[in-house]
Amino acid sequence: MDDMDGYFGESVAADYDESASGMFAPDVVDPAVGFLAELAGDGRALELGIGTGRIAVPLARRGVAVHGIDMSRAMVSRLREKPGGDGIGVTIGDFATTKVDGTFSVAYLVFNTIMNLTTQAEQVSCFRNVAEHLKPGGCFVVEVMVPGLRRLPPGQDAVPFHVGSTHLGFDTYDVATQSMSSHHVEIVDGHGTYRSFPFRYVWPAELDLMAQLAGLRLRERWDGWSREPFNGESEQHVSVWEKPAGPVG
Structure with a gap:
């Protein structure tokens, strides 16, 4: 493991895009970017675990102001090398606790990244951190596997x-x-x-409870970014929790 960058140091960052090349295909990226751009509207987007910018770069090209949080300087340096990547703000830190300025219309965690937090307490902290960064009516989106x-x-x-x-x-x-x-x-x-x-797998119902503890409520859940129905056979889900615009009652 590389120092400072956790498990995503230089040895991983050097060939990350190639090793995960299937996740960079347009038919994978475009539906996710469209989904997130729709939620962002005219507001800002916060990506937790921004990495090399697989989603952030094309989302920024859509005109969405994107800011990222990531612990790995090595991964972020690859983001900076991409066209448009140097214009995306990034704060180096643990996305479960790191604070950034301003509020956001949407925050998101994709490609199982919520599982990089390897304790339940860290995952709960992440939801609370996101809730503090969302403006009223803003949404938190998580793409993650259903444990197999x-x-x-x-x-x-x-x-x-x-x-x-x-x-x-x-x-x-x-x-x-x-x-x-x-x-x-x-x-x-x-x-x-x-x-x-290392990861910590997490169930949909458990995520809903974490959201509730953070003052968020489930808005929608899909099998994928193209809004396929989520059911008992789904192997993954895209879930959206919303920060209430007013008092809950």
Whole structure:
């Protein structure tokens, strides 16, 4: 692990966009950007875990004023190298607690990033932090997986998510603590490198309770950015919580 940048230091940032290239495809990015731009309207957007700017850069091109929070200077430096990336404000820090100036129409966490907070207390703190940054009527959007525990046979704690000739990936779960880790083995010229990233998986209902504790209320939940219905077979969800414009009662 690189110092200062947590698990997303230079060794990860150097090839992050290539390793996650599928997430940069227009058919993945465009629906998310359109969804967020609609919620932002004429207001500002706050991205938690802005990283290399996969969503922030095209959202800013849509005319939305975007500010980001991220702990990794290495990831942010890649953002700065992209056209338009140097015009996006970024505050270096832990997005569960870091404060920035002003209020926002929408704040968002995409691509399972809420799970980078590895304790329930940190995730609750994140919701409260977001609520403080939202203007009345503003929304908090989270894109995250539904824990794949139904894929675990009795006695097994690992689930593969990619098996290829140059990349092996699998998740391990601890159902007692809701901790999980994603493991990656990259094979180049017959030699393997191994990386592991810790996460905390979280259920939709648990997120709703965190939102309630922060004074937010569920506005909508979808299977994906194109507003496909969320149901019992969904493997992910895009959820939107709203900060009430007036007293709740």
